[in-house]
Amino acid sequence: MSGLDIWMRENPLAYVWLGSYAVAFFIFTIEIAMVRHKRKITLQQVRLMREAEDEARDDKFGGND
Amino acid sequence: MAINWFKYSAPTTFYGLAGKLIPWFAFSSAILFVVGLYIGFAVAPADYQQGEFYRIIFIHVPSSILSMFLYLVMAGYAALGLIFNTRLSAMMATAIAPTGALFAFISLWTGALWGKPMWGAWWVWDARLTSELILLFLYLGFIALHASIDDPRRADRASALLAIVGSVNVPIIYFSVQWWNTLHQGSTIKFSGTSMHVAMQQAMFITLAACWLYAIAVVLARVRSIILERERNTTWITELPEVRS
Amino acid sequence: MKPRQKRFVFIAVAVAALALVVGLVLNALENNVSLYFTPTQVFNNEAPHGRSFRIGGLVQEGSVKREADGLTVNFVITDKHKSIPVVFKGILPDLFTEGKGVVAQGRVEADGVMRADEVLAKHDENYMAPEAADALKKAEAANAAAATPASAPAAPAAK
Numbered sequence: 088m089s090g091l092d093i094w095m096r097e098n099p100l101a102y103v104w105l106g107s108y109a110v111a112f113f114i115f116t117i118e119i120a121m122v123r124h125k126r127k128i129t130l131q132q133v134r135l136m137r138e139a140e141d142e143a144r145d146d147k148f149g150g151n152d
Numbered sequence: 153m154a155i156n157w158f159k160y161s162a163p164t165t166f167y168g169l170a171g172k173l174i175p176w177f178a179f180s181s182a183i184l185f186v187v188g189l190y191i192g193f194a195v196a197p198a199d200y201q202q203g204e205f206y207r208i209i210f211i212h213v214p215s216s217i218l219s220m221f222l223y224l225v226m227a228g229y230a231a232l233g234l235i236f237n238t239r240l241s242a243m244m245a246t247a248i249a250p251t252g253a254l255f256a257f258i259s260l261w262t263g264a265l266w267g268k269p270m271w272g273a274w275w276v277w278d279a280r281l282t283s284e285l286i287l288l289f290l291y292l293g294f295i296a297l298h299a300s301i302d303d304p305r306r307a308d309r310a311s312a313l314l315a316i317v318g319s320v321n322v323p324i325i326y327f328s329v330q331w332w333n334t335l336h337q338g339s340t341i342k343f344s345g346t347s348m349h350v351a352m353q354q355a356m357f358i359t360l361a362a363c364w365l366y367a368i369a370v371v372l373a374r375v376r377s378i379i380l381e382r383e384r385n386t387t388w389i390t391e392l393p394e395v396r397s
Numbered sequence: 398m399k400p401r402q403k404r405f406v407f408i409a410v411a412v413a414a415l416a417l418v419v420g421l422v423l424n425a426l427e428n429n430v431s432l433y434f435t436p437t438q439v440f441n442n443e444a445p446h447g448r449s450f451r452i453g454g455l456v457q458e459g460s461v462k463r464e465a466d467g468l469t470v471n472f473v474i475t476d477k478h479k480s481i482p483v484v485f486k487g488i489l490p491d492l493f494t495e496g497k498g499v500v501a502q503g504r505v506e507a508d509g510v511m512r513a514d515e516v517l518a519k520h521d522e523n524y525m526a527p528e529a530a531d532a533l534k535k536a537e538a539a540n541a542a543a544a545t546p547a548s549a550p551a552a553p554a555a556k
Contacts, residue, residue, distance in 0.1 A: 095269055096491070099204035100193075106265040107208045108189075111215070111258050115366065118254055122373045129377045133384045133395050140390075200530030201492055201520055209524070271517045272490030278432040286418055293414040300410075333431040333453055335500055337522040347523040 162240050163379045164388050170372040177372070181365035188358030196351040208266040209352070213340070214360040216259040218367055219287060220322050222252035226294070227319040230312035242308035243382065245315060246298055247375035251367050253291035260284060271335060279328035280336035283321055290318040304382060433500050436479040444505075452481055452511060453500040453519065461495055474499060474511075481505070485513040492518035 095102040192210040199206040226248040233242035263281065264274045275281065294311050301307035329338045340348055348356070383389050390396075433453030434444040444450050452474050460473035460482075469486045472495075483501050493499060498519030505511045525533075 092269075099269075100207075102265070102269070103204060103207050107211050107262040110261060111211050114254055114258060118251065118370055122370055122377070125377045126373065126380075129380045130394060133380055133389060136384055137390045137395060197526035197528075199524050200527040201497075202524075206524055270490065270492055270520060272488075272493075273515070273517055276432065276517065282421060286421055289414050289418045289421075292410075293418065296410040296414060333433050333435070335432055335453075335517055335519055337520055340522045340524065349525045349529065352524050 177365045177369035184362035192355030210359045212262040214363040215255045219256035227315040230315040234312045243378045247371045256288040276335045278334040279332045283325040435476045436481045440479045451502045458495045483511045490518040
């Protein structure tokens with residue numbers, strides 16, 4: 088019987104919390120961070136595109152005057 | 153460009169609605185997790201056979217149920233997108249896949265940690281465990297296939313087919329414990345009722361609700377980014393306050 | 398990475414994942430999807446000969462005997478119709494108890510005894526407090542005593 092086997096039987100609640108719940112909530116945290124990051128990046132891209140379009144339009148109008 | 157405005161009215165309203173709903177789903181999910189785990193660890197008794205180890209059930213069963221249900225919802229949206237050519241359905245399918253994959257992973261992971269002390273093995277190639285692993289690979293296949301095709305419309309169609317074909321696996325997971333001899337025990341929640349102590353049952357249903365609300369919040373947040381990305385050439389996006397600022 | 402390379406990588410990953418899925422399905426179907434054979438199936442010659450396989454059933458009440466070395470265990474797996482004796486040297490899972498589910502992997506020798514390399518415990522889908530389980534057991538025992546005083550004993554007949 089290995090050390091882990093003995094440890095988990097002596098500390099079942101620690102095993103359950105660290106092994107299952109901590110891992111699950113860590114995964115949830117990572118997912119939330121990724122979703123927020125994606126939102127930030129996408130908004131930046133869309134803003135950049137809009138600014139580029141505005142500039143292009145301004146240039147065009149400037150040229151016509 | 154302004155002509156397309158009406159065509160995208162569905163994502164338009166959905167984008168705003170989702171933005172308003174996300175905080176509510178996230179908040180109630182957090183509350184329910186706290187309540188459910190409090191009942192699960194402080195109120196519910198230890199099990200007569202498994203002692204404290206059975207408490208893994210409060211995350212294992214909800215994530216398994218979620219991984220299967222989310223797949224069906226994803227396949228449903230994918231099918232809708234394929235049949236009616238609606239853009240929002242395909243975006244929803246792509247937004248669900250990563251969350252479904254994570255729940256499938258959590259289900260397998262917590263199952264392994266439960267199996268080791270109780271059965272005596274981290275992993276056994278029985279029908280229930282194998283079909284759940286296949287579910288995880290189906291999610292990953294869906295994500296990879298969608299990412300591999302540059303044209304989003306074509307990516308939607310190809311991955312939708314995969315999602316639909318793969319949905320046959322979900323009933324296999326659910327009924328595997330009845331159809332074949334498996335090491336995994338039968339279903340605790342049956343259509344006829346449950347075989348569980350009341351407090352354990354309450355804790356499990358509350359964490360199940362918490363997982364559902366979490367999944368909805370994360371999927372809505374993800375689909376908002378997908379809408380922004382895919383509709384960035386439309387006027388309604390450029391007129392959004394968060395884009396203008 | 399160029400878009401072309403990126404596409405290639407993603408397609409490779411998708412193909413690999415799909416191949417893995419199909420392979421797992423075929424593998425599972427070919428070796429019979431069931432994890433184990435019941436003792437009755439073994440007696441009906443449905444189990445493979447000459448190679449390792451799994452037998453599942455209940456540990457027969459009163460059959461568990463430990464040998465002097467403290468590691469080797471003898472017990473009988475029964476499905477209430479047929480039963481097969483098992484010898485196993487190693488550590489048994491926590492839930493291994495008489496009257497409860499068990500799955501043993503190994504070879505059945507000519508003497509009809511399985512030499513197991515691995516023993517797994519199979520638990521049921523009922524969850525309850527220890528006190529509730531005790532109460533249930535007492536009620537069952539009382540019922541059994543009241544219901545069948547004259548009929549043949551229901552204990553599994555050892556073969």
